[in-house]
Amino acid sequence: MKIRTTVAALALSLALPLAACGTTDDAATASTSTTSTESTSSTDATPEEAGFGGGMPGGGQGGPGGSVDVSSVTTEEELVELVQDAYGDPSLDLHRGHQPVEDVLDEVLGITHEELHVRMEAGQGLAEVAEDLGIDPQELIDGMVAKYAVAIDTLLADGTITEEEADQYLADLETAFEFRVTWDGEAATPTYTGLSA
Numbered sequence: 001m002k003i004r005t006t007v008a009a010l011a012l013s014l015a016l017p018l019a020a021c022g023t024t025d026d027a028a029t030a031s032t033s034t035t036s037t038e039s040t041s042s043t044d045a046t047p048e049e050a051g052f053g054g055g056m057p058g059g060g061q062g063g064p065g066g067s068v069d070v071s072s073v074t075t076e077e078e079l080v081e082l083v084q085d086a087y088g089d090p091s092l093d094l095h096r097g098h099q100p101v102e103d104v105l106d107e108v109l110g111i112t113h114e115e116l117h118v119r120m121e122a123g124q125g126l127a128e129v130a131e132d133l134g135i136d137p138q139e140l141i142d143g144m145v146a147k148y149a150v151a152i153d154t155l156l157a158d159g160t161i162t163e164e165e166a167d168q169y170l171a172d173l174e175t176a177f178e179f180r181v182t183w184d185g186e187a188a189t190p191t192y193t194g195l196s197a
Contacts, residue, residue: 073151076160076194079169082151084192086144086176088183094120096180104143109133126181137181144177145170168195 073079088096095117105116109129119129127137149170156166176192 070148070151073154074158074160076155079151079155079161080192080194082148083169083172083176086148086173086180087189087192088180090189094123094125094183094185096183101144101147104140104147108135108139108143125183125185130181140181141174141177144180145174148173148177165195 070082073082085100090096102113105126106113109116111119111129111133116129119132124132126140130137130140152161152166152169152173155161156163161169172192172195176190179187179190
């Protein structure tokens with residue numbers, strides 16, 4: 001029984017770094033389920049208790065299971081969720097669930113996903129990683145905004161939002177990604193409810 005518990009704990013520890021970046025909540029859930037069924041230890045935790053399953057208002061989690069797909073946004077409500085998603089998932093600490101913007105991070109930072117994890121585990125946020133590499137953090141923000149702005153353009157083109165509203169959503173999206181990139185590990189994540197009346 002002790003061997004099974006040890007093996008299950010090892011499997012969980014290997015899966016957690018993946019879940020931490022929002023790569024796969026399913027991996028954390030599967031590992032946790034395995035641990036729970038093979039052991040009745042009081043150290044077993046659900047993904048939420050381990051800090052990997054919480055959500056944000058609007059349903060975004062910063063990872064594939066909870067994020068709004070940029071290319072499928074067809075309503076203003078989904079756009080509001082997308083902006084909230086841009087803030088990242090606070091339960092994932094400095095990682096904030098970077099899976100939805102991983103391609104931007106890879107392109108701008110020019111380091112491997114594994115190296116990014118090493119730096120974040122050492123306490124660097126995205127802005128610190130960029131600065132350490134000689135890159136202006138604004139480049140990260142601009143790249144993330146460009147990736148998500150496609151949804152704003154779609155709703156503008158189909159008449160769901162006006163040009164003025166599109167400009168405000170774009171500004172709000174930049175604010176959200178600026179928060180994500182420069183997050184100090186302390187500030188509470190704002191709740192985005194849409195455009196002010």
